[in-house]
Amino acid sequence: MTREPKKISMKVVPRLSQYYRIIYDRDSKDMVSSNDLSVATGFTAAQVRKDLTYFGQFGYPGKGYNVGELKGSLKRILGLDRRWRVAIIGTGNLGMALLGYRGFREQGFEIVAAFDFDKRKTGRVINGVKVFDIGQLRRVLEKNGINMALLTIPRNSAQNTADELVKCGIKAILNFAPVNLKLPSGVKARNIDMSMELESLSFLSVQNGEQE
Amino acid sequence: MTREPKKISMKVVPRLSQYYRIIYDRDSKDMVSSNDLSVATGFTAAQVRKDLTYFGQFGYPGKGYNVGELKGSLKRILGLDRRWRVAIIGTGNLGMALLGYRGFREQGFEIVAAFDFDKRKTGRVINGVKVFDIGQLRRVLEKNGINMALLTIPRNSAQNTADELVKCGIKAILNFAPVNLKLPSGVKARNIDMSMELESLSFLSVQNGEQE
DNA sequence: TAGATTGTTAATCGATTAACAATC
DNA sequence: TAGATTGTTAATCGATTAACAATC
Secondary structure (H helix, E strand, O other): OOOOOOOOOOOHHHHHHHHHHHHHOOOOOOEEOHHHHHHHHOOOHHHHHHHHHOOOOOEEOOOEEEHHHHHHHHHHHOOOOOOEEEEEEOOOHHHHHHHOOOHHHHOOEEEEEEEEOOOOOOOOEEOOEEEEEHHHHHHHHHHOOOOEEEEOOOHHHHHHHHHHHHHOOOOEEEEOOOOOOOOOOOOEEEEOOHHHHHHHHHHHHHHOOOOO | OOOOOOOOOOOHHHHHHHHHHHHHOOOOOOEEOHHHHHHHHOOOHHHHHHHHHOOOOOEEOOOEEEHHHHHHHHHHHOOOOOOEEEEEEOOOHHHHHHHOOOHHHHOOEEEEEEEEOOOOOOOOEEOOEEEEEHHHHHHHHHHOOOOEEEEOOOHHHHHHHHHHHHHOOOOEEEEOOOOOOOOOOOOEEEEOOHHHHHHHHHHHHHHOOOOO
16 A cells, blocks of 8 residues: 655645545546546645645546545545544533434444533433443443544533543544643644634624625 | 735634633733743744734733733624624534524624524524524524524535525625535635544544554 | 646745844 | 833745646
8 A cells, every 4th residue: 555654734634535525426437637626626636636646646647536446545544444433522512413413424433422521411322322421431432442532511621521531542532612622742633613713704704894 | 993904814813713712811901922822822922923913013012912902902803893693504403502502692693593494493492592494584684684604504405505695695604514615705604514624633543643 | 649637846825933123 | 221022024934836747
């Protein structure tokens, strides 16, 4: 297999996701060109080719990329050929919504447990997923081979709980709390901050908005 | 007031949000330096000063920035001194979760209506917000002075519904569907794509992960 | 063959940082 | 005053794009 180079900018990764999404339901026997992907994404064709060559040579000069092969390569590059076993920490509005979302499993992310601090919320089974008391964290994570956590708890308990997760060996955290988590270097995190997105939208609208 | 310059990179906006968040609950009489903000955010102090000077001169050489003044300036820059009246389109898991989230109102984003395609879901009142049939879109948007929409509907109906919103005069859309919406130039959108974030996290973990 | 399209180099563009005079 | 910190310029760094030889 193609050798993974040392350091890839995180800027390319969402673009790889987009390429993957675009070819996801195309016929594996078809070919797709960097220009096709350019049109579909809005990135330049040069950008597309560059992004892909960071990881190897997947194309055929004069022909383009074979959809099936590219799908497989992107899947491997994005780590979607692994088995991700996911815990949801916090069963408030957002945690419950994610629990009910079927799209994740399809992409290879399987939600296998949920946790809450509130005894009144624990013990329930939602969508086939049991809600455990946070005190059971280590036991349940280990027993179920969980290797990813979605953090959907309030801001002020996020750092402490993240620390707990790290102690239990979790190395991948998707954080929805509006805090910059401090994490040891081996632990990877991504943040989704909805308030920040609303503010960006607000900014855009005000800066070059309608009747200003 | 300070003159807004022509073109600001969208890269600065999330940083402004962070500065705002950090000083949000500090005493307005205090001073904060670019170095303080650097430590709190992880950006360089030069970055902090540069970001702010795009919008004017807010600091006092030798002193730093006055928290109260900076808070006010950032609020204005981000458009949070406006009144945002928000509709949620789609009352599935995610739409319902956003409906129940109290944090938005505090930041000036007031959810005033929800919409769904499914007649069985309309008519209900959740958290004080009524769920209307999508057929009522124009009437309800206009009657309530709604100027922002959160799009939480499945992928395949997202573009059509966004077109409807645009026709009704909506100029700001926060899109949760995993599609690149095609929108006329006056309409601003931001995307939150949870699957893409999961994929980025997966990539990070696999590329420079544990035992590779 | 002629036409299409890759992979890659070099040129361009844009964003970040270092450094420092001006200011309090 | 001495020390601190801004605003801003110039230097650096990194990412994007244009261009084209190699390939099918």
